[in-house]
Amino acid sequence: AQSVTQPDIHITVSEGASLELRCNYSYGATPYLFWYVQSPGQGLQLLLKYFSGDTLVQGIKGFEAEFKRSQSSFNLRKPSVHWSDAAEYFCAVGATAGGFKTIFGAGTRLFVKA
Amino acid sequence: DVKVTQSSRYLVKRTGEKVFLECVQDMDHENMFWYRQDPGLGLRLIYFSYDVKMKEKGDIPEGYSVSREKKERFSLILESASTNQTSMYLCASSSHDRADPEQYFGPGTRLTVT
Numbered sequence: 001a002q003s004v005t006q007p008d009i010h011i012t013v014s015e016g017a018s019l020e021l022r023c024n025y026s027y028g029a030t031p032y033l034f035w036y037v038q039s040p041g042q043g044l045q046l047l048l049k050y051f052s053g054d055t056l057v058q059g060i061k062g063f064e065a066e067f068k069r070s071q072s073s074f075n076l077r078k079p080s081v082h083w084s085d086a087a088e089y090f091c092a093v094g095a096t097a098g099g100f101k102t103i104f105g106a107g108t109r110l111f112v113k114a
Numbered sequence: 115d116v117k118v119t120q121s122s123r124y125l126v127k128r129t130g131e132k133v134f135l136e137c138v139q140d141m142d143h144e145n146m147f148w149y150r151q152d153p154g155l156g157l158r159l160i161y162f163s164y165d166v167k168m169k170e171k172g173d174i175p176e177g178y179s180v181s182r183e184k185k186e187r188f189s190l191i192l193e194s195a196s197t198n199q200t201s202m203y204l205c206a207s208s209s210h211d212r213a214d215p216e217q218y219f220g221p222g223t224r225l226t227v228t
Contacts, residue, residue: 009154032215043118043204043219044157090156094215101172102217104149106156 002027004093006105013081014113021076021108023091032094033074034102035065039087047089050074061085086112117141118220120205126226133192135223137205144210146188147217148172148180151202163188164210195227 003026013019025031032051036044048059055067065076074091088109094102121136137146145164149157149172159172161180169180177199181189188207192199202224206217 034216036219041123041222043221044206044217045219046216049216101159101162102215104157106154 002031002093002095002101002103004091004103004105006089006091006108008108009106010109010111012111012113015083016080019076019078019081019085019110021089021091021110023074023076023105024072025074025091025093026072027093030069032102033065033067034092034094035059035063035074035076036090036092036104037061037087038090038107044090047076081110081112083112083114086110118205118207118218120203120220120223122223123221124224124226126228127192127195128228129196131192131195131227133195133225133227135190135192135203135205135225137188137190137207137220138186139188139205139207139218140186141207141209141218142185143207143218144185145208146182147206147208148178148188148190149204149206150174151204151222157204160190195225197227199225200227201225 005024034049035047038044047063048057050057050067088107090107091105092102118139147162148160163169163182179191204222205220208217
C-alpha cells in the first residue's frame with residue numbers, strides 16, 4: 001500500500017539558515033511525488049513535483065527536492081530560509097497507474113526565528 | 115489563473131444539522147476530491163469523483179455523502195453533523211491527464227459542530 005512518512009512534526013530554523021524537510025514514501029513503482037505548502041488559514045499550494053527524469057527538481061520560492069529511489073526519499077531543501085517560509089509542508093505521493101488518489105504525509109510545520 | 119472555490123471559509127453548525135459544503139472549479143477538471151485535515155493526521159480523503167455523477171469512497175467516508183451533478187461542482191454533505199466532524203475541509207480538483215496529476219486546492223472550510 002502507498003504511504004508517506006514525514007518524520008518531523010515541526011522544525012525551527014533561523015532566518016537565513018538552510019532547510020531540509022524529510023519525506024519517505026512507500027510505493028511499488030515510481031510514483032508521482034509532490035511537495036505542497038500551506039500557509040495559515042489557506043489551502044495547499046504546489047511547490048514542486050517529480051514524475052521522471054532529472055532527480056533534482058526545482059520549484060517555486062527557491063525550493064528544490066531530490067528523488068532518491070534507493071532510499072525511497074524525496075527531501076525538500078532551501079539554501080536560505082525567509083521568515084515568510086513559516087508554514088506547514090506536506091509531502092505527497094500519487095498513483096501512476098489506475099485511480100487518481102494522492103496520499104499525503106502528516107505534514108511538517110516550519111517555524112522561522114529571527 | 116486556475117481556481118477552486120469553496121462556499122464558506124468558516125461554518126458553525128449544531129449537532130444533528132444537515133450540512134452542505136460546496137466546491138466549484140473553473141479548470142474543466144474531471145477529478146474532484148474532498149479531504150478533511152486534522153492536526154497530526156495530514157489530509158485524509160473522504161470521497162472523490164472522476165466524472166459527473168460518479169463517486170468513489172475514500173479512506174474515511176463514514177458520516178458523509180457527496181453529489182456531483184455538474185462537472186464543475188462537487189458537494190460534500192454531512193447528513194447529521196456530529197462534534198467529531200469538527201475539522202478543516204479541503205476541496206481539490208485535478209485533470210485526467212496523467213502528464214499533469216497535480217491537485218489544485220480550494221482555501222478550505224473550517225467547520226465547527228457544537
